Structure formats: structure tokens, C-alpha cells
Amino acid sequence: xxxxxxxxxxxxxxxxxxxxxxxxxxxxxxxxxxxxxxxxxxxxxxxxxxxxxxxxxxxxxxxxxxxxxxxxxxxxxxxxxxxxxxxxxxxxxxxxxxxxxxxxxxxxxxxxx
Amino acid sequence: xxxxxxxxxxxxxxxxxxxxxxxxxxxxxxxxxxxxxxxxxxxxxxxxxxxxxxxxxxxxxxxxxxxxxxxxxxxxxxxxxxxxxxxxxxxxxxxxxxxxxxxxxxxxxxxxxxx
Numbered sequence: 001x002x003x004x005x006x007x008x009x010x011x012x013x014x015x016x017x018x019x020x021x022x023x024x025x026x027x028x029x030x031x032x033x034x035x036x037x038x039x040x041x042x043x044x045x046x047x048x049x050x051x052x053x054x055x056x057x058x059x060x061x062x063x064x065x066x067x068x069x070x071x072x073x074x075x076x077x078x079x080x081x082x083x084x085x086x087x088x089x090x091x092x093x094x095x096x097x098x099x100x101x102x103x104x105x106x107x108x109x110x111x112x113x
Numbered sequence: 114x115x116x117x118x119x120x121x122x123x124x125x126x127x128x129x130x131x132x133x134x135x136x137x138x139x140x141x142x143x144x145x146x147x148x149x150x151x152x153x154x155x156x157x158x159x160x161x162x163x164x165x166x167x168x169x170x171x172x173x174x175x176x177x178x179x180x181x182x183x184x185x186x187x188x189x190x191x192x193x194x195x196x197x198x199x200x201x202x203x204x205x206x207x208x209x210x211x212x213x214x215x216x217x218x219x220x221x222x223x224x225x226x227x228x
Contacts (some may be wrong), residue, residue: 004156040122041155042202042218059215090156101147102216106157 006105021076023091030096032074037088081112119219131142132190136203144204193226
């Protein structure tokens, strides 16, 4: 089982709140990713990182931001949550050596009221 | 525009039967095709993957068939078991520069294997 953790697992908050979704991995992987997954839909890449101090935007536009200050930690922040942000957010990591396997965390299911 | 089209959306198979999930892609630059398995409440996990230089890859009961000219690939689950009940995602990727390989996922197939 992959050593990648996400907290919280479930979050219900009101509109306008600032939230941070945590993601940590203990595998020493260089690359980390955030995906958004709506029920019955595919995963969409919203952010990724090649390593410390590296962050890039993914294919799906997102109002969230990320940071990568430590190799093992890749938090995602929403400054002002809205109902349109309601979704499941999945964090993943990989060694970063070409076509390597991505290991996924269990996800955070976010509901914004 | 979805670059990886997956079908069917849901599939019910009798225990012991063969489950077949199909995917089609448009981007001829894709050169890596993994399948991920996701159980409820869990993140996806890599099941099996193939490169386009081979037409088939088998790992236990799971086989990927790849047709480069048709731009299609499929997952076959032989002797399907109730424990195989999960959502399956096909994906595709290619080098988008600087050694960066981004996965494009299909919409997923919910497989139910009934006893």
C-alpha cells in the first residue's frame, strides 16, 4: 500500500471560508500531483510539482493554489471556497523518472454549502 | 474535448466470466497506457500498463490488448471475481516536455461482479 496521506478525508464548510487540504508522502518522491474528481467522471489534473519550490498548473483551471516547501508535503489551498468547488480532491506522487507509476492518496471529499 | 474515451460506463459480469473495458484515444503522441483500479473510499491504484511497442500484456488474470492503428486499447479480466468489483480507469500519457508525463484519464467504468 502506498504511503501517501491526505487530511481531512471529509470536509463540509460554508461559502467564503479559507481551506487547506493536506497531502504528505513518505516515499521520497520528487513529483506530486493534485487531481479533481467529480462523481462518475474522470480525474482532472489541477496542479503538479517536479520537486521543492516547483509548482505548475494542470490541464483543468482551478482557483486553488499549491506550495512545495518540503519534498514530502504538497498542500492545496482555497482562499475563498464556493459551492462550485465541491468535489473529491486526490493527491498523488511518483518518482519522477519518465513513465513511472503514480501512487494516489485516499482523497478528500469537499462539500461547500 | 476528451482525449481518452472509455466504455462502457458500467458493467455487470457473472462470477467467472470475462470483463472487457475499452478505451480509444486521439492523440498519436501518447506512448504509455496504464489502467487504474479504484475501490470506494480509496484512491486509484495502478493495475497494469502497456507501451505501444507491444500488442498485448498479461499479468495474472488481467490483460491489456493494444491496437496502435485503431488507436484503441482494452482491459480484459479473466475469471472475474466479486473482489474485482471496482471502478476502472484507462489513461494515456506522453512526454509533454522536460521529462514531464501527464496522465489523461478516461471517465471510468464501474464493474460489478455478481456471484
